[in-house]
Amino acid sequence: STQSTWGTSYVNGPLRMTRSAMLMLVMGISTALLAIMFAAAYRALQPPPVDTADAARTQWFHDAKFGIFMHWGLYTVPAYAPRSVSESFHSDMDVFFKENPYAEWYWNSMRMPGSPTQQFHEDTYRGKTYRDFVPMFEDESRKWNASALAEQFASFGARYVVQVTKHHDGYVMYNTSVPHPDLQYRNWHTTRDFVGEMAAAVRARGLRFGVYYSGGPDWSINTEVVTSPASMLRSIPQSPEYVAYITQHWRELIARYRPAVLWNDIGAPELLDRAQLFAHYTDLVPDGLMNDRFTAIHPPSTAWPALSDSIINWLAKYATQPDSLLSRYMRASGLKGCCYSFETPEFTGMTHTTPYKWETCRGLGFGFGYNRIETADDVMTLAQLVGLLVDVVSKNGNLLLNPAITADGRIPESQATVLRGLGQWLGAHGEAIYGTSSCQHSDFSSNYADGYTSLGQIVRFTCKYDAAANRTSLYVIVVVGGSRQSVSRLPPQLQLKHPRVQLRDGVDHKTVDLIRLGGAHEGLHSHTTAVPLHWSFEKSQEGVRKNGGAHHLTWSTGCAAPETSNRNANLPNANHAASINSCEPDASPALVFAFTMRGTEIPFQFVRF
Numbered sequence: 001s002t003q004s005t006w007g008t009s010y011v012n013g014p015l016r017m018t019r020s021a022m023l024m025l026v027m028g029i030s031t032a033l034l035a036i037m038f039a040a041a042y043r044a045l046q047p048p049p050v051d052t053a054d055a056a057r058t059q060w061f062h063d064a065k066f067g068i069f070m071h072w073g074l075y076t077v078p079a080y081a082p083r084s085v086s087e088s089f090h091s092d093m094d095v096f097f098k099e100n101p102y103a104e105w106y107w108n109s110m111r112m113p114g115s116p117t118q119q120f121h122e123d124t125y126r127g128k129t130y131r132d133f134v135p136m137f138e139d140e141s142r143k144w145n146a147s148a149l150a151e152q153f154a155s156f157g158a159r160y161v162v163q164v165t166k167h168h169d170g171y172v173m174y175n176t177s178v179p180h181p182d183l184q185y186r187n188w189h190t191t192r193d194f195v196g197e198m199a200a201a202v203r204a205r206g207l208r209f210g211v212y213y214s215g216g217p218d219w220s221i222n223t224e225v226v227t228s229p230a231s232m233l234r235s236i237p238q239s240p241e242y243v244a245y246i247t248q249h250w251r252e253l254i255a256r257y258r259p260a261v262l263w264n265d266i267g268a269p270e271l272l273d274r275a276q277l278f279a280h281y282t283d284l285v286p287d288g289l290m291n292d293r294f295t296a297i298h299p300p301s302t303a304w305p306a307l308s309d310s311i312i313n314w315l316a317k318y319a320t321q322p323d324s325l326l327s328r329y330m331r332a333s334g335l336k337g338c339c340y341s342f343e344t345p346e347f348t349g350m351t352h353t354t355p356y357k358w359e360t361c362r363g364l365g366f367g368f369g370y371n372r373i374e375t376a377d378d379v380m381t382l383a384q385l386v387g388l389l390v391d392v393v394s395k396n397g398n399l400l401l402n403p404a405i406t407a408d409g410r411i412p413e414s415q416a417t418v419l420r421g422l423g424q425w426l427g428a429h430g431e432a433i434y435g436t437s438s439c440q441h442s443d444f445s446s447n448y449a450d451g452y453t454s455l456g457q458i459v460r461f462t463c464k465y466d467a468a469a470n471r472t473s474l475y476v477i478v479v480v481g482g483s484r485q486s487v488s489r490l491p492p493q494l495q496l497k498h499p500r501v502q503l504r505d506g507v508d509h510k511t512v513d514l515i516r517l518g519g520a521h522e523g524l525h526s527h528t529t530a531v532p533l534h535w536s537f538e539k540s541q542e543g544v545r546k547n548g549g550a551h552h553l554t555w556s557t558g559c560a561a562p563e564t565s566n567r568n569a570n571l572p573n574a575n576h577a578a579s580i581n582s583c584e585p586d587a588s589p590a591l592v593f594a595f596t597m598r599g600t601e602i603p604f605q606f607v608r609f
Contacts, residue, residue, distance in 0.1 A: 055357075057287050058341050060208065060260075062357060063435040064159035065393050066426070069212070069361055069402035070149075070198070071164050071368040074171050075106045076407040077133040077140065078125065079372040082116040097227050104369035106130070107169045111225045130169070137407055144194070144409030150201035152411060156419040157426035159434070160208035162263050162400060163198050165253060167212075170220030174256075178248045181241045185220045199257045210261025210289075211253050215246045215268035216297065236269060236297050243271045254281050262290045263344075267297035278339040291359070292340040322350055322358070342398070349388075350395045353438040353449045359398040364415045370404040376414035382421040383589040387458060387479040389422070389433065390590060394449050394460035394477075396438045425589060429517050432475035432592045436462035439474060439602060453478060454495040463602050474595045474602040475517075476555075480588060490591065496553040503537055504605045512603045516558045517592040533558055533593070553604075555593060 055062070081103040084095075099116060100109045107130045109117035125132070153161055166172045170180075172189035174196060180188050199209045217226065217235045221242060226232045246268065253259060262281060268274070274294050281288055322345040343358040350358065364385070365374045380388070385401075392399045403411045403419060411419070426433060438449065439461045451459035458479040465472045480490060503509060514535045535555035597603045 058289055058357065060287060061160075061289055061342070061398065062437075064208065065398055065433050065436075066158050066389060067160040067162060067208075067210075067359075067398060067400045068153045068156065068158040069162050069164075069363075069368065069400045070405065071104050071167070071363075071402055072194075072405045072409075073104070073164060073167055073173055073369075074130070074133045074137050074169060075104045075167070076370045076405065077136045078106050078110075078121065079103055079370045079406070080106065080117060080120050080124075081109065081367055081369075081371050081373075083366055083371075083373060083378060101366035101371075102369065103367050103371040104164075104167055106369075107219055108226050112227060134171075138190075140407035141190075141192070141194070141409070146194070146197035146201040147204075149405070149409060149411075150198065150205050150207070152416070152419075153202065154205040154207060156403075156423040157430065158207060158401075160210060160260060161198070161202045162210040162212050162261055163195055164212045165195050166214050166218075166249065168214045168217040168219055168266075170214075170218040172249070176249065176252060178245065178252055180220070181239075181245050182221060188220055195253075195257060199259075208260040209257065210263055211257060211259040212263040212265065213246075213249065213253065214266065215250075215264045215272070215294065216266030218242070232266065233297055234299060236267060236299075238269045238271070238299055240271060243269050247272065247277065250277055251280065254284055258285050258288075260285065260288055262288065264291060264293045267293060267295040270296045270298060272296070274339055289341040290339050292343045294340065322348065344400075349392055350397060353395045355396070357396060357398075359400050360392055361400040361402065363402040363404065364418065365404065368402040368404075370406050370412070374404070379414050379418060382418050382425075383479065385418055385422055386425055386589040390460045390477045390479060391449075391458075393433055393436065394438060394462055421589070429477075429590070429592045431464075431517060432462055432477055432594065436464045436475065439463040439606065451501070452497045454497055455491070457490075457494075459496060465600055470600075471596050471598055472600055472602050474604055476553075476593045476595065477590055478593070479590045490557050490559045492559055493554060493556055501553060501604050501606060504601065504603055507597070507603050509535075509537065509603075512595055512597045514555055515594050515596070517594060518588075535595070557591065557593075 081101050082099045084099045084101045098112060098114070106117060109115050110121040110130070112118055121128075150161070163173070165174060170185065170188055174189070174193045175191055176189050180186050195211065202209045217232065218237060219235070221237045222235050224231060224235045226235050250262065254262075272294075274296070278290055281290070322343065341357065343356065345358065345360045347360075347362045349360045362368075364380050365371060365378045389399050401419075403415050405411055449460065451461070453459055460477045460479070462475045462477065463473065464475070476496070478490070478494065512535075514533045516533060533556045535553065537553060595603055
């Protein structure tokens with residue numbers, strides 16, 4: 001009996017304790033995980049600290065705003081990729097890699113079974129390998145003229161140029177002295193120094209010069225076909241020989257060209273000593289910058305490959321979205337790595353102003369490299385391009401724009417026309433772009449950067465302090481072609497719909513001057529002699545109800561009314577000499593109005609309700 005009772009107690013007691021302990025353990029783990037997730041989310045929502053010393057060192061980059069990306073290499077010979085939307089990389093990566101719109105990925109895409117590029121290659125270059133493009137490229141590139149391209153880049157309004165020196169195909173675009181690890185690719189580089197020629201031509205025109213280098217994938221070393229984000233990480237060689245190879249290349253690029261930017265792509269092997277490379281670089285180029293793509297890549301696990309790949313593919317979808325919670329956590333926790341000075345979203349941007357510097361990169365079409373099947377309809381319009389630049393700059397970003405360049409060094413006319421238009425617009429309105437800052441840094445839950453007119457045109461804001469004149473300007477940029485509704489021309493007056501813009505306390509509106517920027521080619525006087533325009537604040541009843549008393553800013557545009565110029569007579573100080581054509585969307589993709597006053601503060605404030 002005693003044994004039986006003891007046995008019952010022995011069997012049931014510990015089991016009851018085990019179930020209870022297990023329940024407590026599960027609850028404890030769940031609570032800990034929730035706490036970790038909450039802490040991670042909280043940390044992700046906090047903007048990273050701004051390094052003021054680094055900000056001073058990189059001021060040239062902040063002021064430049066607009067640069068040219070230059071993807072040019074063997075891939076410009078076949079010059080093919082499907083005409084699909086590049087933004088699919090952020091939504092459906094399976095589709096993206098199979099129907100990759102990036103012509104510079106040709107070597108990978110042509111090896112992917114069932115891809116449009118593989119079919120194109122079989123139809124067009126049956127029996128030829130990617131290496132067979134080398135003599136074709138050498139023949140075409142004899143016509144390439146660095147001086148002519150640099151002259152175009154300067155006329156487009158660019159302030160710096162970043163040239164691809166080695167893309168994922170591993171082909172080096174200058175006469176490198178670093179031997180390739182694989183003897184069959186010992187001549188996998190040009191004999192002509194295209195990088196040196198471009199660096200000299202760009203700098204002769206007062207532009208900065210940077211270099212792009214693929215420190216991640218190199219298909220001449222690891223031939224695995226990239227079909228997903230996980231396989232892309234696996235394709236990054238991790239051997240000590242490869243680490244030595246790319247380290248020698250980086251040091252060679254720094255020694256030869258003293259680049260203003262080191263622009264790496266798709267991470268780098270774990271063993272690469274980033275801190276040492278950066279220290280060596282800044283010793284030789286004190287104001288040089290590194291981008292955020294030097295991240296140490298750990299190869300995916302081979303123990304549970306299917307599970308590992310699924311997790312990586314899922315995470316990659318959010319890691320490439322700069323506003324996602326995952327991206328914010330990586331930024332705040334330091335997972336993006338050390339040493340970088342700016343972030344690099346691709347074919348996307350920010351929805352808010354940021355305290356940290358960023359640079360969005362994209363082409364005018366679906367990719368970066370020249371694509372023979374892209375048409376003029378696939379190219380951004382001038383209004384879209386100006387609208388993009390204005391949006392990026394207003395949120396503390398730079399635009400690194402890639403015009404397609406053919407194997408013989410030409411920019412297709414459909415793209416060159418748009419870029420010349422951008423250069424003309426910047427020539428008349430660059431004061432509101434170059435050297436400006438975001439007017440207000442927002443947190444991640446509020447957006448102070450975006451505004452609209454009463455007609456629906458997109459409005460963005462930039463600010464600048466002129467120390468010599470002791471004046472501060474708020475530039476209100478109206479993207480005429482970015483309307484939510486069809487607008488054939490601007491009216492004599494515009495009203496800003498932005499509930500967070502108010503006149504700063506203590507500011508007398510009579511001390512604030514309003515002028516419209518513009519060049520003589522628009523039919524306007526130079527902004528230095530333009531007649532001031534009329535402006536006023538009006539109380540918004542809607543604003544009173546919703547947020548305690550917002551005002552709407554109303555100002556004259558200097559535009560004549562469509563039916564009669566006499567309608568402008570009721571606007572004090574309106575510039576009646578403004579040409580009617582200058583108010584047409586086709587004539588000016590965006591108009592700029594400068595509100596200026598003495599002192600270091602802008603006349604308006606962006607308030608949160």
